[in-house]
Structures are given as structure tokens and as C-alpha cells.
Amino acid sequence: MHLHGEGDRVHSLVKEISASKLAATVSLSALEHSFSGEPKPIVVSTHPADLAVDIRYNGSSAVPSAAGEYTVTATVQDDNYEGQASGILIINTVTAIGDGIEKNITLSPNPTNGEATLAFTKKYAADIIVTDAYGRLIHQGIATGTYKVNLEGRAPGIYFIKILSPNEAALTVKLMKY
DSSP: OEEEEETTEEEEEEOOOOOOOEEOEEEEEOOEEEOOSSOOOOEEEEESTTOOEEEEETTBSSOOOSSEEEEEEEEEOOSSEEOEEEEEEEEEOOOOOSSOGGGGEEEESSSBSSEEEEEESSOOEEEEEEEETTOOEEEEEEEESEEEEEOTTSOSEEEEEEEEOTTSOOEEEEEEEO
């Protein structure tokens, strides 16, 4: 408290008040999905309800769509409340069942330092989509027999090759670049 004045006359009284924020509970759900190529946002709930929340996936606000694991944080953005929760979002690859396409594919070398070859043991024509760990398109094409995946000049990390073949379930293969 501060008094401002002259002699025994007070002109103003200034009192400093500091208040702590109240605790909010933050809960995360929908942390596991199957890969579809579409963004897979998590679901956040707060108590008290409907507080504004900043959601980050590996530090980015972009909702991931690529198969992989993403560290998720949700932080309350409110003048009166504070709270945070974290978890792992998992987007699983989809594989075929039975005598599907996955039994008829090789990818080598994996890991690679630049180029890898996707080879089919049966005659398949398949659409190929290559994305990075953030779901950004690297390249795409059509494979018949073999397909060269060129990651030269790309950063080391995890890349995903989505294989779409008629009459087969979609298959996503992970390719590591060092």
C-alpha cells in the first residue's frame, strides 16, 4: 500500500492486489486413430467447461494426418484459470488382411540415406503417396513392379509411403532416412 500526499493530508491511496489464477482440469481423449490421410485432431475437455485451449502437436498447431506418434499438449488460455495436459496421439497404419498386398512388397534399403526401392512380387498397379512425418506431400506416382522413392536432399527422419491398390486395403509403410 502506498500513500500519496503532503503532511497529514492524503490525496490518494494506491493498493496493489495480486491474484492467482484458479486451477482448471484439462482432459484429452481421441488419442488413437487409424490412418486415412485426413487430419486426426484430439478432443479436449475442461472443467470449468468451455475454456479456451491452445493445442500443440509436436510443438505445432497443425493437426497431423500422417501415421506416427505425436506429443500433444493442451494449455488453458484464460485470464482466470490455468491448466495443462499432455499425451501421445497415435495414428496407426492400416494394413490389409489375409493374402493382401503387404505380403507382396519389399522396401529396401530401409533405413536409407537417399533412395529406396519399393518392389512388388506380384503384378500390381498402385498409387503411391509419400509424405513426411507432418503429413506434407513429398511426391506421388503410380507403381507397376517397382517404384523409386528419392529422399535425397530431404531432412533425416520418418517418411510414410501410402500404397493404394485396387481391390486391396490401403497400406502405409514407414521409411527411415538417416
